[in-house]
Amino acid sequence: MGEVRPIVQVGDPVLHAPCEPVTRFDGALAALVDDMFASMYAAEGVGLAANQIGVPLRVFVYDCPDENGERHKGVVVNPTLVLPGLGERRLDAGEEGCLSVLGQYAPLPRPDHATVHGFDADGAPVTVEGTGMLSRCLQHETDHLDGYLYIDRLPAKRRKQVLAAYEQSRPVGLGSTTGHQTP
Template structure:
């Protein structure tokens, strides 16, 4: 997920992705290798990714590479298929609306279905590293819970509000083959693709043949 234009403190079942956020992100990033970002039109972005079944050193290296790639692209979230890897993994380094920094990763993520009383929609602008230079308002719930596993296969749950909730939903969508522009009207999608065509990415991307 792109930054907007313009691990949460432990509470019950949710992981702590706030403590030592800066240190943890730096450790992942420094071990990793940055890769160019795949963009809309690349088939890997438009199909559901494979479940992760092996929690090994290869997965740990992928997560490190994803943090490195996310930092190069100045994003707040990155899914594995955005660097061409067909696996259900995403990483994030994202502030919430209170400015608290959340850093973590989720393997095999599934979004909780929210009860009606929790579905308060926020229609802020949204962008995507795979649709570079384009932004569009998109209504999403301002609260999200994602459940999955960590790199060791342990079950985890991540809770987000505001901008961080948007990030969790956006990255989970990626791993099921859906870009944020797929949720827009035809006119809004066309405008986003026009913005992308007219812009110049500030980070390396994989050209579509």
């Protein structure tokens, strides 16, 4: 499988900058994807972006259910997110959390359907359509690669509350990783 890497926490600059496109589909990318799955499972997450383990590349992995409870698992490299038009959108106001804002959740309305186009780890084109939690996951992970955390989409007051609660609940020694890795 892969190596479990530490999850970067809010405040680390790697989480707040757009990631670079992947240009090489090679063994290093395959190893990164394996590490991302291992790290996601170890942290009990349903999705993980490469910058969450300190690698500023446009890659995310996911393993989560859709609105019917059917589990979907995969990797998307260089994703492009497509959401329904404003007139066709239905919002899901469910709660959202993040492995990089450990232990904190907040309601965040997002479209209940999303499509991502990109590539798999071998460079073959992929399209992933999602509803329910999978839709939220596709949007959340693409946001990470664009340099945004879910808390950046919250109203300012709620964002401050989440960050204050995070700071109070953060275990000693848990913080941003130092240095960024490239595959």
